[in-house]
Amino acid sequence: MNAKTLIGIAAVIILGVVGYVWFGQSGQQQALDDGTTKVGFVYVGPVGDGGWTYEHDKGRQAVEKEFGDKVETVFVESVPEGPDSERVMTQMALEGADLIFTTSFGYMDPTINVAKEFPNVKFEHATGYKTADNVSVYSARFYEGRAVQGHIAGNMTKSNIIGYIGSYPIPEVIRGINSAYIHAKKVNPDVEFKIVWAYTWFDPAKEADAATVLIEQGADVILQHTDSTAPQAAAQEAGNVVTFGQASDMSEYAPFPRVSSIIDDWAPYYIARTQAVMDGTWESANTWDGIREGMVAIGEISDAVPADVKEEALALKAAMAAGEYHPFTGPLKKQDGSDWLGDGDVADDGTLAGMNFYVEGLEGEIPQ
Amino acid sequence: MDLGEINPVLLVASLMVAATPLLLAAIGELVVEKAGVLNLGVEGMMIVGAISGFAISVETGSPWLGFIAAAIGGAVLSLLFVLLTQFALANQVASGLALTLFGLGFSALLGQSYVGIKPPSMGEIHIPVISDIPVIGPILFQHDPILYVGIALTAAVWAVLKYTRIGLILRAVGENHDAAHALGYKVIKIRIMAILFGGACAGMGGAYISLIRVPQWTEGMTAGVGWIALALVVFASWKPWRALLGAYLFGGITVLQLNLQAAGVAIPVEYLAMSPYIITILVLVILSADKSSAPAALSRTFHASH
Numbered sequence: 001m002n003a004k005t006l007i008g009i010a011a012v013i014i015l016g017v018v019g020y021v022w023f024g025q026s027g028q029q030q031a032l033d034d035g036t037t038k039v040g041f042v043y044v045g046p047v048g049d050g051g052w053t054y055e056h057d058k059g060r061q062a063v064e065k066e067f068g069d070k071v072e073t074v075f076v077e078s079v080p081e082g083p084d085s086e087r088v089m090t091q092m093a094l095e096g097a098d099l100i101f102t103t104s105f106g107y108m109d110p111t112i113n114v115a116k117e118f119p120n121v122k123f124e125h126a127t128g129y130k131t132a133d134n135v136s137v138y139s140a141r142f143y144e145g146r147a148v149q150g151h152i153a154g155n156m157t158k159s160n161i162i163g164y165i166g167s168y169p170i171p172e173v174i175r176g177i178n179s180a181y182i183h184a185k186k187v188n189p190d191v192e193f194k195i196v197w198a199y200t201w202f203d204p205a206k207e208a209d210a211a212t213v214l215i216e217q218g219a220d221v222i223l224q225h226t227d228s229t230a231p232q233a234a235a236q237e238a239g240n241v242v243t244f245g246q247a248s249d250m251s252e253y254a255p256f257p258r259v260s261s262i263i264d265d266w267a268p269y270y271i272a273r274t275q276a277v278m279d280g281t282w283e284s285a286n287t288w289d290g291i292r293e294g295m296v297a298i299g300e301i302s303d304a305v306p307a308d309v310k311e312e313a314l315a316l317k318a319a320m321a322a323g324e325y326h327p328f329t330g331p332l333k334k335q336d337g338s339d340w341l342g343d344g345d346v347a348d349d350g351t352l353a354g355m356n357f358y359v360e361g362l363e364g365e366i367p368q
Numbered sequence: 369m370d371l372g373e374i375n376p377v378l379l380v381a382s383l384m385v386a387a388t389p390l391l392l393a394a395i396g397e398l399v400v401e402k403a404g405v406l407n408l409g410v411e412g413m414m415i416v417g418a419i420s421g422f423a424i425s426v427e428t429g430s431p432w433l434g435f436i437a438a439a440i441g442g443a444v445l446s447l448l449f450v451l452l453t454q455f456a457l458a459n460q461v462a463s464g465l466a467l468t469l470f471g472l473g474f475s476a477l478l479g480q481s482y483v484g485i486k487p488p489s490m491g492e493i494h495i496p497v498i499s500d501i502p503v504i505g506p507i508l509f510q511h512d513p514i515l516y517v518g519i520a521l522t523a524a525v526w527a528v529l530k531y532t533r534i535g536l537i538l539r540a541v542g543e544n545h546d547a548a549h550a551l552g553y554k555v556i557k558i559r560i561m562a563i564l565f566g567g568a569c570a571g572m573g574g575a576y577i578s579l580i581r582v583p584q585w586t587e588g589m590t591a592g593v594g595w596i597a598l599a600l601v602v603f604a605s606w607k608p609w610r611a612l613l614g615a616y617l618f619g620g621i622t623v624l625q626l627n628l629q630a631a632g633v634a635i636p637v638e639y640l641a642m643s644p645y646i647i648t649i650l651v652l653v654i655l656s657a658d659k660s661s662a663p664a665a666l667s668r669t670f671h672a673s674h
Contacts, residue, residue: 045588046476046586046587046588047587048476048479048480048483048586048587048588049586049587049588050483050484050586078588163630169637194630194631194632195629195630196626196629196630197629197637197641199637199641200591202588202591203591203592204577204582204584204586204589204591205386205389205577205581205582205589205590205591205593206591206622208581208582209382209386209581209622209623209626210626212382213382213623213626213627213630214630216375216378216379216382216627217373217374217375217627217630217631218373228586228589229484229584229586230582230584230586230589232584233486233582233583233584234582236486237489237583250484252483252484252485253484363632364632365634365636367636367637367638
């Protein structure tokens, strides 16, 4: 291949990508500075993933509905984490976005980088921990939902093997594993977790493979921390395997295999933050809301779950909503047997935000 | 760690399933490239096949009709590539990329009302006695029919390319289209047939994901398999059996590494996660030490006036 062809190919690829981004935003009127607030969203998967991105896009639609003509939203879907996302954010900022939500952990450094270039644009990064004057972080206490899941899962498993499909070994995912394990173990001391890292947020075929592998190795409950509904389909195919909706209700798989779900409700937050930008009251913040604030909801527990288990699960949820119970309450030990929390102590947010260890009883190592 | 938890029979059986979409797409692209055309639109044709197959099998209740529809869907999308590259003489690389972008968007549009629906099951072939043989039965004789179609297709493409007149003509067109033209072969017509065949195969590969491997419809669900198929054709040195080997290696190691993870093997997960790519490339590169090279006219535009 000669140099000319190479340059040609490079030019075509760049054009293609730019065109792709452009079309992603088409259908939206070009922003003129006419007093409308422009809000951008960067998504890691397609809006039709039925899970994580789907819920963020519902939040975006809620913003449009709430503010009508006063707001204009744009989004770009399936943006790879890493440097490519910087380009997308930059493009949004250049096109006049006032507020940009970047909705995946891997956008953390890109968000900070782009925010430096555009001090007048407000950025909101989901599930990360780096803030700046114009960068807020927000996340939901998914681990509260995981506690409810763990409780149900521990009761439902007959093989005492629970399969867990992890995406990336980041604190958010590890918190979920720990929380689910603690609460499954509480009701079923024989329970064992098998954890598989898919190294992707969204790849239905791979997620389905992971679920199938776990089922073949004896798991009869599958918990997932990836974005698509593929593990639900794999479980349904296998029969007699329990699953939980992740990020979204995934009710199309209810009442079985999906027996409950963790639902992320971003709409109130997105509306409040957009309002703050409109009012000029926006400030960099670190928001971490849970069941109490409504950012985490528990999807309907189906009749496949025995009534007493359902009742206990709902009581657990109510206790967390009332602030009476924290999923990480001592005594708890780390995987290596060292003490973590004393009797009655609860984990502080700092430790939780950076959680990089398993609790006692979990097997395997966290990839570093 | 407990390797005993991995059931080797189930492992081999599921690696064949994981490999089939890749194999179907790669065999199709192999024929296209043998005819001297580089179609980078495999991913687009796969995803369009995935939704056409899914939609038709849900509407009709027949997975077979679904697969036929998927083949037609993939082929129809490749017609767009035919128009651009064979008639408008556009750059093949650009047209292929356009095809992928278009296919991804178009399939999302088509698929909006099919999210969360369960497709009819194709079922597995069950031959009395043979399918019940321990070990060999579950591995070789208890799959869905399309998996066998993939293997049969590989054999057919190999035989046709190697032993038949049609194969010879196709290769001639791919090696030197001017010479083939001078001999009186219809270069454009032959290439169109090859591109349509490639589209149909990619479409079936996509439908295999949406109807059998997952089975459901989700936007963007091929998630890059088409690109891996493209790479596989190159690393397989444009030889059908190597493409099969590559697909099985890739699919196999993907499933194996998940199995090893679940069994708690003490190999760092990062290495396991990258192993399918590395091992497949390594094996195929070693195999291709025989210096087999790309079809000489690959991605060159043909016009009869030259």
